[in-house]
Amino acid sequence: MASSLKVAQFSGSSAAKVCKIALVGFGTVGSSVARLLSTRNGELPFQLTHVYNRDVARKKVDWVADDVLWTDEFEDLLNSDAEVVVELIGGLEPAYEWVKKALLAGKSVVTANKQLIAHHGTELLALARERDLHLGFGACVAGGVPVIAALQDGLSGDRLHKVRGILNGTCNYILTRVEQSGASFADALAEAQKAGYAESDPTDDIEGYDARAKLVILSRVGLSADVHPHEVGCRSISGVQQIDFEYAHQLGCTIRQISRAERHGGQLYASVEPALVPQTEPLARVAGSQNLLVSTGEFGGETVFAGFGAGGNPTAVAVVSDLLHIGRHKPRENNETAPARLKVSSDFETPHYVRFVIQDKPGIIAAIAGVLSHNGINIDSVLQKPGCSKAELPFVMTLETCSTAKLGQALTEIGKLDFHKSAPFRMPILR
Amino acid sequence: MASSLKVAQFSGSSAAKVCKIALVGFGTVGSSVARLLSTRNGELPFQLTHVYNRDVARKKVDWVADDVLWTDEFEDLLNSDAEVVVELIGGLEPAYEWVKKALLAGKSVVTANKQLIAHHGTELLALARERDLHLGFGACVAGGVPVIAALQDGLSGDRLHKVRGILNGTCNYILTRVEQSGASFADALAEAQKAGYAESDPTDDIEGYDARAKLVILSRVGLSADVHPHEVGCRSISGVQQIDFEYAHQLGCTIRQISRAERHGGQLYASVEPALVPQTEPLARVAGSQNLLVSTGEFGGETVFAGFGAGGNPTAVAVVSDLLHIGRHKPRENNETAPARLKVSSDFETPHYVRFVIQDKPGIIAAIAGVLSHNGINIDSVLQKPGCSKAELPFVMTLETCSTAKLGQALTEIGKLDFHKSAPFRMPILR
Numbered sequence: 088m089a090s091s092l093k094v095a096q097f098s099g100s101s102a103a104k105v106c107k108i109a110l111v112g113f114g115t116v117g118s119s120v121a122r123l124l125s126t127r128n129g130e131l132p133f134q135l136t137h138v139y140n141r142d143v144a145r146k147k148v149d150w151v152a153d154d155v156l157w158t159d160e161f162e163d164l165l166n167s168d169a170e171v172v173v174e175l176i177g178g179l180e181p182a183y184e185w186v187k188k189a190l191l192a193g194k195s196v197v198t199a200n201k202q203l204i205a206h207h208g209t210e211l212l213a214l215a216r217e218r219d220l221h222l223g224f225g226a227c228v229a230g231g232v233p234v235i236a237a238l239q240d241g242l243s244g245d246r247l248h249k250v251r252g253i254l255n256g257t258c259n260y261i262l263t264r265v266e267q268s269g270a271s272f273a274d275a276l277a278e279a280q281k282a283g284y285a286e287s288d289p290t291d292d293i294e295g296y297d298a299r300a301k302l303v304i305l306s307r308v309g310l311s312a313d314v315h316p317h318e319v320g321c322r323s324i325s326g327v328q329q330i331d332f333e334y335a336h337q338l339g340c341t342i343r344q345i346s347r348a349e350r351h352g353g354q355l356y357a358s359v360e361p362a363l364v365p366q367t368e369p370l371a372r373v374a375g376s377q378n379l380l381v382s383t384g385e386f387g388g389e390t391v392f393a394g395f396g397a398g399g400n401p402t403a404v405a406v407v408s409d410l411l412h413i414g415r416h417k418p419r420e421n422n423e424t425a426p427a428r429l430k431v432s433s434d435f436e437t438p439h440y441v442r443f444v445i446q447d448k449p450g451i452i453a454a455i456a457g458v459l460s461h462n463g464i465n466i467d468s469v470l471q472k473p474g475c476s477k478a479e480l481p482f483v484m485t486l487e488t489c490s491t492a493k494l495g496q497a498l499t500e501i502g503k504l505d506f507h508k509s510a511p512f513r514m515p516i517l518r
Numbered sequence: 519m520a521s522s523l524k525v526a527q528f529s530g531s532s533a534a535k536v537c538k539i540a541l542v543g544f545g546t547v548g549s550s551v552a553r554l555l556s557t558r559n560g561e562l563p564f565q566l567t568h569v570y571n572r573d574v575a576r577k578k579v580d581w582v583a584d585d586v587l588w589t590d591e592f593e594d595l596l597n598s599d600a601e602v603v604v605e606l607i608g609g610l611e612p613a614y615e616w617v618k619k620a621l622l623a624g625k626s627v628v629t630a631n632k633q634l635i636a637h638h639g640t641e642l643l644a645l646a647r648e649r650d651l652h653l654g655f656g657a658c659v660a661g662g663v664p665v666i667a668a669l670q671d672g673l674s675g676d677r678l679h680k681v682r683g684i685l686n687g688t689c690n691y692i693l694t695r696v697e698q699s700g701a702s703f704a705d706a707l708a709e710a711q712k713a714g715y716a717e718s719d720p721t722d723d724i725e726g727y728d729a730r731a732k733l734v735i736l737s738r739v740g741l742s743a744d745v746h747p748h749e750v751g752c753r754s755i756s757g758v759q760q761i762d763f764e765y766a767h768q769l770g771c772t773i774r775q776i777s778r779a780e781r782h783g784g785q786l787y788a789s790v791e792p793a794l795v796p797q798t799e800p801l802a803r804v805a806g807s808q809n810l811l812v813s814t815g816e817f818g819g820e821t822v823f824a825g826f827g828a829g830g831n832p833t834a835v836a837v838v839s840d841l842l843h844i845g846r847h848k849p850r851e852n853n854e855t856a857p858a859r860l861k862v863s864s865d866f867e868t869p870h871y872v873r874f875v876i877q878d879k880p881g882i883i884a885a886i887a888g889v890l891s892h893n894g895i896n897i898d899s900v901l902q903k904p905g906c907s908k909a910e911l912p913f914v915m916t917l918e919t920c921s922t923a924k925l926g927q928a929l930t931e932i933g934k935l936d937f938h939k940s941a942p943f944r945m946p947i948l949r
Contacts, residue, residue: 119817123675123817126677127677130677225672230818231673231676231815231817231818231819231821232821233668233671233672233673233821234672235672236667236668236671236672237664237667237668237672240664240667240671240839240842240843240846241656241664241665241666241667241668241836241839242662242664242835242839243838243839243842243843244554244834244835244836244837244838244839244840244841244842245662245835245838245839246557246558246561369824372803384662384835386550386554386662386831386832386834386835387661387662387825387826387831387832387835387836388662388825388826388831388832389825389826390662390663390664390823390824390825390826391822391823391824391825392668392821392822392823393800393821393822393824394818394819394820394821394822395818395819395820395821400817400818400819401817401818401819403675403817404673404675404676404815404817404818405672405675405818406675407674407675407676408671408672408673408674408675408676409675410675411671411674411675412671412674415671415847416846416847416848417847417848
């Protein structure tokens with residue numbers, strides 16, 4: 088079947104063969120891809136031949152070449168002579184079935200669908216490899232920032248053991264707004280929705296599921312770790328309050344949604360959660376909706392990648408770069424070491440920040456310190472902003488490095504004490 | 519001859535074919551490559567078969583496999599069954615002849631030799647392409663930071679028009695030391711030499727020739743511009759003094775050796791020189807000997823890459839990543855648009871900083887302002903630190919955007935006035 092592969096060999100000359108492309112989905116990214124292809128027409132060896140969308144008539148635009156076939160039947164693409172299918176509909180179904188069908192029909196696939204690759208990447212990549220086809224997914228993580236290409240290729244010589252990133256622009260935008268304007272979390276979210284940075288249902292962003300899918304893909308590509316999304320612990324950023332930023336600043340830090348994975352032998356530590364980040368770290372300096380990734384390797388040390396992680400145009404750049412990669416490189420059989428199934432834990436050993444909100448009375452610090460001590464956890468500092476009401480008093484403890492799980496147990500115990508006005512809120516402090 | 523290509527197809531399985539590697543040069547980078555290959559032995563599908571070095575006996579180490587052939591005859595490598603030659607001797611000769619011979623003998627080449635690729639890249643890449651061989655040069659620019667892979671592959675979908683970088687760690691180290699410790703340029707240079715960051719003859723670093731070779735390579739890969747190194751204007755960082763940092767800070771800036779290239783249609787603007795960089799820019803935050811590159815594309819906007827730009831291990835990562843790329847991808851014929859020969863100019867239109875050192879007397883500002891005005895150049899501000907001697911008084915003018923060449927003319931005219939204690943020193947101010 089591999090012999091049925093007909094991906095054109097590209098050439099810079101005018102007699103170059105062009106590669107026929109079918110686009111599945113004509114939303115923000117799909118129309119940006121079409122726009123990029125038509126703007127760079129003549130420079131790029133591609134011909135857009137098909138556009139699929141549900142109810143396609145309302146999507147039709149006049150700046151796409153006349154000979155493009157617009158259809159709402161995916162089968163039309165499957166039966167066409169398009170050599171690459173670009174999947175941009177998102178979600179697991181029908182994307183999963185369609186990508187599989189495209190590969191089985193001998194077509195290479197490029198996708199921006201992070202959930203698809205996070206959940207089914209291992210299977211789909213194996214299928215593509217078996218059939219000598221490409222499955223490009225550079226657009227799944229960090230949009231226009233070429234982290235997948237960098238980890239897969241430019242840093243492949245290193246033995247990477249850690250990745251840390253800000254992979255969700257919506258969360259970064261919201262946290263930056265809370266930090267800079269003093270807005271409440273709810274107001275910052277509403278503002279992000281109004282500005283088009285957050286969806287009407289922001290669950291996937293806020294709770295970390297979007298970043299988690301990206302982290303799973305990075306773990307596979309960078310750390311050779313085959314992990315399921317549900318194995319990675321997520322904690323919501325919705326618990327972060329303005330007062331946390333005040334304490335964080337006092338500690339020389341800011342607060343960001345951090346996705347991180349560290350490989351230690353056969354174990355992968357991975358989580359997506361709000362964390363305190365020292366102001367001196369590149370991760371603390373990511374503006375607005377941008378993305379940033381820091382990879383750490385045994386030989387090359389830390390490498391930083393930053394830029395626009397979302398939006399039609401940056402994501403279209405990633406899609407078209409994958410298309411060019413297909414044109415330039417023939418896949419080799421068995422060309423990569425298969426990622427290993429690893430044990431996954433979110434139990435990082437790390438210093439912590441814990442914010443309590445209490446009704447003040449004597450003996451509270453002693454009570455909390457007693458439970459922590461009993462659990463073998465050392466207090467590093469106790470911070471209390473002056474001028475707060477005794478009836479609802481926020482204060483912060485920073486804790487020396489300890490197991491996150493052990494701290495969780497201690498906080499469950501502490502949470503049963505009778506002076507809390509709201510549940511204790513913890514975040515790791517990155518080092 | 520292309521049919522004689524025998525680069526192994528790699529596989530993750532234990533029955534994998536391995537690719538035979540010959541190392542030319544066993545200095546810092548060469549021994550780091552050998553060390554990386556031997557540390558990752560079993561994970562990587564490579565076998566080191568030959569090490570060439572002049573006077574090889576004194577280089578021999580015991581941690582390299584017994585069956586490696588150590589030789590001081592390059593011909594031994596040419597006549598061997600090594601499939602890839604890794605050239606790490608640096609300099610133009612004999613590297614140029616040897617790389618050509620290796621390609622003519624049907625061997626792919628990986629090199630860390632930036633001068634070789636900057637001067638002869640077009641010819642050598644064409645030769646490799648003709649023969650269906652690889653010529654990997656990711657290690658030539660920014661060491662362990664995979665900027666070549668990113669521009670060539672991950673960002674290829676964009677239409678890049680600008681690259682700006684800190685590409686020479688030695689200069690960045692020296693300027694950082696002058697800035698932070700108040701050391702003189704000469705003392706900071708001596709310190710960098712002592713710490714091993716600068717060579718005993720630091721000309722290539724200080725004058726910008728090292729960074730220029732890298733900029734030429736980036737222009738070719740990122741901006742499709744075929745440029746000769748001697749066409750790119752360089753200005754030394756040796757004119758930068760402690761007082762310039764004081765004024766720069768007052769202007770919200772720092773000073774760095776900046777390599778930049780901008781493509782405007784058929785014209786390339788390119789230079790390597792010290793420049794004022796706003797503190798808010800990623801370029802201002804590069805620590806010590808690290809490297810950083812910002813690429814700007816029409817669709818994806820700015821993307822930032824940063825990390826360790828030199829040293830044995832990071833450079834070895836780039837070399838081994840290129841080796842893996844060879845294993846994973848078959849080159850396709852005519853797979854890239856040939857870069858275009860462009861007109862090159864260093865005459866950026868930009869705001870400027872000019873420091874004068876004068877023997878004070880009335881009418882100096884008027885005289886300078888007269889010449890600038892006569893040349894159509896507008897003054898933005900005049901800065902003078904209090905407390906300096908009237909006999910040797912430094913002061914600074916910042917100028918609105920103007921042609922660098924026109925400013926040069928005006929400064930030649932101004933330099934003829936009789937009050938100078940040293941020649942006026944100018945730097946562009948990045949925006």
